Amino acid sequence: MDVIIKRESYLNQIIQRKHNGLIKIITGIRRCGKSYLLRTLYKAYLLESGVKEDHIIEMAFDLYENIEYRNPKIFYPWMIEQLKDEDKYYILLDEVQLLGEFVSVLNGLADKKKCDVYVTGSNAKFLSRDIVTEFGGRGDEIHMYPLSFSEFMSVYEGNKYDGWNEYITYGGIPLVVLADTAEQKVSLLENLFKETYISDIVRRYSIRNAGEMDALLNILSSAIGSLTNPNKLQKTFKSVNNSKITATTIKKYLEYLEDSFLIEEANRYDIKGKSYIGTPMKYYFMDLGLRNARLKFRQMEITHSMENVIYNELRMRGYRIDVGNLLTVETGKGGKAVKKQLEVDFICTRGSKKFYIQSAYLLETEEKTKQEIRPFLKIHDSFKKIVITSNTPKPFYNEDGILIMNVYDFLLNPESLEF
Numbered sequence: 001m002d003v004i005i006k007r008e009s010y011l012n013q014i015i016q017r018k019h020n021g022l023i024k025i026i027t028g029i030r031r032c033g034k035s036y037l038l039r040t041l042y043k044a045y046l047l048e049s050g051v052k053e054d055h056i057i058e059m060a061f062d063l064y065e066n067i068e069y070r071n072p073k074i075f076y077p078w079m080i081e082q083l084k085d086e087d088k089y090y091i092l093l094d095e096v097q098l099l100g101e102f103v104s105v106l107n108g109l110a111d112k113k114k115c116d117v118y119v120t121g122s123n124a125k126f127l128s129r130d131i132v133t134e135f136g137g138r139g140d141e142i143h144m145y146p147l148s149f150s151e152f153m154s155v156y157e158g159n160k161y162d163g164w165n166e167y168i169t170y171g172g173i174p175l176v177v178l179a180d181t182a183e184q185k186v187s188l189l190e191n192l193f194k195e196t197y198i199s200d201i202v203r204r205y206s207i208r209n210a211g212e213m214d215a216l217l218n219i220l221s222s223a224i225g226s227l228t229n230p231n232k233l234q235k236t237f238k239s240v241n242n243s244k245i246t247a248t249t250i251k252k253y254l255e256y257l258e259d260s261f262l263i264e265e266a267n268r269y270d271i272k273g274k275s276y277i278g279t280p281m282k283y284y285f286m287d288l289g290l291r292n293a294r295l296k297f298r299q300m301e302i303t304h305s306m307e308n309v310i311y312n313e314l315r316m317r318g319y320r321i322d323v324g325n326l327l328t329v330e331t332g333k334g335g336k337a338v339k340k341q342l343e344v345d346f347i348c349t350r351g352s353k354k355f356y357i358q359s360a361y362l363l364e365t366e367e368k369t370k371q372e373i374r375p376f377l378k379i380h381d382s383f384k385k386i387v388i389t390s391n392t393p394k395p396f397y398n399e400d401g402i403l404i405m406n407v408y409d410f411l412l413n414p415e416s417l418e419f
Contacts, residue, residue, distance in 0.1 A: 003155050003178055005147065007033060009316070011041050013142050014118070019088070023110050023135055024118040028144030029261040029286050030196050033174045034120040035060075035094050037144065042118070046090055056090045057082050061098035072101045076108065083114065090116050097121040103134050110138050145316050146287045147172030149309065149411040160408050168305040169297070171289020189293035193217075197290075201256050212237075212245055216253050220263060220283050221294040225307045227268075227323075229279035230254065254283075261286055264315070269322040269347055271379060282323055284311045306407060307345060307359040310388055313411055314357075319348040324356065326375050342375040348417075354383040355417055363389045363404070373402050386417065395419045 010026075014037070017024050026034045039058060046056055057079070061070055069075040083089055091109060096102050096119040109115045149164070152172050156163045170176055170185045173192070179185045198217075202210050219236055230247040237243040237250070257263045264284055268277040285291035288308055292300065314321055324344025329337050346357040356379060360372045369387075376385040377400060386403045388410050395405035395416075403419060410416045 005033070005036075005151060005155055005174055005177075007037050007041060007144075007151065010037050010142060010144055011045065014038075014042050015045065017140055017142070019116055020140065021110070021113075022140035023106050023138050025135070025139050025141050026118070026120045026144055027141055027261070029146065030200070031173050031175055031192060032144050032146045032287075034144055036174070038092050038118055038120055039094055043092065051088075051090060054084075055087060056092065058092045058094070060094040062095040070098050070100060072099060072105050075099060076105055079109065083112070086114060088114055088116060091118065093117070093119045095121060107135060107138060145172075145312060147174060147177060148313060148316050150414070152177060153412065160412070164408070168288055168302070168309060169292060169300070171287040171292070173287055173289060176289055185289070186293065186297065189289050193290055193293055197260060197262055201260055205252075205256055207256075212243070212249070213253055213256075215241055215243070216250065217257070217262075217294050220257075221285070221291045222299055224284055224291065225282055225304045227280040227282060229281065232280060262290070264311075266311070266321050266323050266346075268325045271324050271326050271344065271347070276322075277325055284308050286312065303359075303361045306361050306388075306390070310357070310359050310407070310410070311346065314346060314348050317350075317414065319350045319353075319355075322347040322349075324375070326378055328378050342378060344375050344379075356383060356385045358387045360387055360389045362391055363387070364391070373398070373400065376400070376402055384417070 014024060014026075026038060028034055039060070043056060043058070047053065059069060059075070060066060069078065079091070093099070093106075096106070099105060102119075106117060106119065109117050149167055149172075152167050153160060153163050155177065156166065158166075170182075170189065173189070176185050176188050176192075179188055198210065198213060201207065201213065207213060215237065216233065219233060219240075230250040233250050234245065234247045237245050254263075254265075258265065262285065264286065266282045266284065268281060269275070270277055285308060288305055291308070311321060324347045326342040326344065328340050328342055330340055331337065344356050345359045346355075348355040348357060356376060358372050358376070360368070363369045363372065372387050373385075379385070384403060385401075386405065388405055388407050390407050392404050392406045395403060395409055397403055405416065405419065409419075
């Protein structure tokens, strides 16, 4: 029996946009489940809600039998022929980047009030963060991530502790999660990176030296959660690879990787000055399995892995994430004033909500706990401050009003930040 992974958060987002007159564009890293969401889960919802099957029109442009329909002069007339009455039609188009002049075609369909249009795409050209702007305000993006830990556990046959170890090793790409053996998972991840993600980027941007892109990915993989910028990365290239790559080229490569949703950047924010600092910033991988595959599953630092997972979970919940920077003046030796930079791992904002979060794998000593909460004590506002760790039995507030919770409670309860 096929395993069904219920992507309820994304399915609900699509349902909420039903009949809004816009082109629903499902974006996300390749193989994160966009096609399954649209053509299996959403189609099933439409049928269950009473939509007639002949009013759901599908086209998968990547299938051999549909190659001729990639020609817009063939597809568009065929599409119009399917609209046989004035009832609502649901247009589900998969791999739409393979359709010639797809922006014009989709805008034409969206003009027809009886058409409710939904599309996915799976190469770097379509996955660009700027794709929605091409539709002249008619695009409505639903951004999809690989499986969250909660989604992963819904199909994992084991306890949350074993599941956690599996998740931070092989990540949440559905195809990988459902593979039977560790060997299959490793092979899938390595092939996805080489044959899918990198090849897409190299083709799209006509990159002549793919080895530089490979090397950059390896450096970023080794430094998740660390502050960096193109100039720092250039120095690393020079010292490690004796490379003459420029900071300008590195900046372009970083943009390409972000546009393909392989990585995301988190900018630094001056908490006291209430302004963005600019570089350096932090980069996080959208899937830890892909990150680990770059490093041949070496350098499996649990502290950085947990920080990356927390970042991704917060993004899945719709928060904008910044790295908090706090300049303080403290009394040093001899009574001299000493300036110190303190860091808050994540400043999370969504609408009027705001949280400060520290990721601390272990709070094994009182000294370690003081170190983690120290920046919080310097922030004089009323927003909730949270430390996420792995060794707290249940959530509690300490004497300073700071919420301490374990990573399992945080990840498995979508309302965990409201404790």
